[in-house]
Amino acid sequence: MTKVAMTVNGKAVSGEVEGRTLLSAFLREGQGLTGTHVGCDTSQCGACVVHVDGKAVKSCTVFAADVAGSSVKTIEGMANADGSLGVIQQAFQDHHGLQCGFCTPGMVMSSAALLAENPKPSEQEIREYLEGNICRCTGYHNIVKAVLAASGQDANAIAAE
């Protein structure tokens, strides 16, 4: 067992982990942050995406010990300071960009990483960036619209083209 310390959603945390403990398990089991979901064993589905030092990573593929000292952000850290939904979260609700909600944390985290890199992505850029996030409910239509809207674009007009 090794002791790891990191910042999660702005708060210093630490815990004993085995070498094989994944970041997803550290967050879910160790920190009780169950918003980060595990949907597959192969780093394909993207439900577990979190940010490590500002970059989107699949937390089921990262050892907790490897991110010691890093700053981690999860879906629980995405709301505004007053608890209201952040811009991307609000756009997902406004555009019905989620149904069962299971892939949603990863979708929001990936979308946030996209918009940090590319503040006004095109429809195609959004679809390509989200290729690593699988959704079985929405057919992606309203997810793409939500990301367009979160970036300040006219999602309805673009979707109707």
Next chain:
Amino acid sequence: MPKDHGIGASTKRREDVRFLTGKGVYTDDMRVYGQTYAVFVRSQVAHGRIKSINTGNAAAMPGVLAVFTGEDFKDVGGNPAGWLIKSRNGEAMREPKRPVLAHSKVRHVGDAYAAVIAETYAQAKDAAQQLADDTEIEELPAIVDMAAALGNTSNRVHDEIPDNQCYDWGWIEDNRAAVDAAIKAAPHVTTLELVNNRLVPNAMEPRASIGEYFPGTGDYKLTTTSQNPHLTRLLVAAFVLGIPENKLTVVAPDVGGGFGSKIYHYGEEALVLAAAKKLCRPVRWTAERSESFLSDAHGRDHVTKIELASDLEGNFIAFRTETMANVGAYLSNFATVTPTFLHGTLMAGPYKVPHVYVNVKTVFTNTAPVDAYRGAGRPEATYSLERVVDKMCRELNLDPFEVRRKNFITTDMFPYTTPVALAYDTGNYHATLDKVMEMADVAGFEKRRAESAKRGKLRGMGLSTWIEACGIAPSHLVGILGARVGLYDAATVRVNATGNISVMVGAHSHGQGHETVFPQIVASKLGVPESSVEIVHGDTSKIPFGMGSYGSRSLAVCGVAMDKALDKIVAKGKKIAAHMLEASEDDITFEDGRFSVAGTDKAKTFGEIAFSAYVPHNYPLETLEPGLEETAFYDPANFTYPAGAYICEAEVDAETGKVDILAFYCADDFGNIMNPMIVEGQVHGGVGQGIGQALVENTYYDSNGQLLTGSYMDYAMPRATDVPFYTVDYSCQTPCTHNPLGVKGCGEAGAIGSPPAVVNAVIDALQRGGHTHVTHIDMPVSPSRVWSAING
């Protein structure tokens, strides 16, 4: 102006807030004091005889608390099939026992034959591996191919079933001779052999269960990923473990998608309960994704020959189909009804065809069980029909739009009984066809095709028209047809003393948005704010009863039960109001949340009536009980029949065989709409899954029964880049005639209507591009298949 409140408003989903902030609570998110971990030991061979299991080493490993094998469950009940189907010769179907854990034989890769319970997940996993190493299984030849399985008496999935056939079903057997004669005499017969590809449902949340036992009371609790907790309670309690139903609570909390795969009771649920009792500690299990691939019920997997007899003008005379349907190694709960009454009865489509006969043989194979997946039988029927109609149009050089139009049942023919025994209550198939043609600018297609051709691409347009039967009912009829359950639903409306309302519903929401939509209906009916209404679902200890959510039944069955309970609330409210207002009950009207004496300004608000019901100081106690809570069970008089017309426009790269979906148009008739935003979302999701089936998804077992597509590395899920923005319309509305909400259901439409539209578009592109020898490509129309068809 769009509505902003109540029925017909696009109210934003209240459940989104918890899902968007990571505060949803799915089964695997729960932590239970004293919990232990179960890991299942699963067969690595498709077919084998268990010679020995040595549990000693595993049981002695660190942290291991218990080891279970099939031997421990050989005397408890089996997990039953929900429908008894009779063969054409009158014989009952063959129903082999489906045990909690495989006993004596393993029958598919992933078949669980043992389980280890340990203090930690890692300890259980290590011990499960040890147990696998200490098990001797004699491998038998795998039975994978359906045609080879049928009639194979020397190699059997179940020793007691000599030909691997579950049943040989005819619908309607009395029609057969007339259909045969009509086809023989017809001027033209189009024949098509096709495969409806096997799919893995792949809800994004893997299955998970937590079993608890409370020794002080003898009560059990199962928290599980279920679309229908009451059905799971019935199956696990009454059929499998023999627990009194009133000693078992089943909770389905937030559930991350189902699509059919979470309707059924699975052995893992029984195991965690039995283990919890033995250990007097909670036992939890969560599937890894590879376990989901190996052990969730799969979908589709039909091989069909369909014949369409017509005159030379394209008037349909007869449809005849022969289908082999895979049920896998064991009968999952709806496995026997899906290829029969959810498939054969839809084989007339929206057409006034006089003769239809359907034959289905279901086959046991050494593969995972196959059961209902979004649409369940109706996508298979629609795909067969719409592909063969398209082929007929080419053979006779007829316009596919006109052929549909001339064969549609017309609005003056309703109610209309088809030759396969469904009674369509209402519809307007011409309206949805006209609408989708307008949306897709059919007239402008040639110009777009020429533009594609300039870029070296082949452009095609595919049409599909569809109908489905939702809200399966009524119980007395399904009982005659072999159902072992009734198919009603239930709701309790509890008006609290302070006027806010709890509604306990039998339907379970796992993405459909019931927590938002059901309050819209309550708000409209009672004149209260949506925010004052809370929906309670997914807990057998809180809700009256329920058959759950599948088959687009939540609103059309459970929603109507709720509506009927609301009627009772209003009726009681009128009695209370009559007393308080000193008027005759007949003179009380209820509108916008106020009980008024007709023709006067005397009135009481809904809140005043509710308060009076619980603080009955001025109340007709001698004739009326206090309280304001009503329950209704609703057993529909008929199915509902949503229908629609879809157009797919696709481009094929003849050099690579790659298909791009450029546009997808849906014109649907769902009857009355409660929340347009959610309806659109349901159609988007269904179309996304249908495009997935048509373009990328397939489940491959090799000849040894090994699943080659057992992870997202190998099983192609549709991604955001595989699909376009969809154009969805639901303005053609013929309200259901036999339920008071006039609703029909929209959950499966997209998955039913879209696969044939996609394939028809691809064939159209190839035909127009000069590859006239290509008349059919089986799904998924992958680049290699398209390229091979072009160059074959």
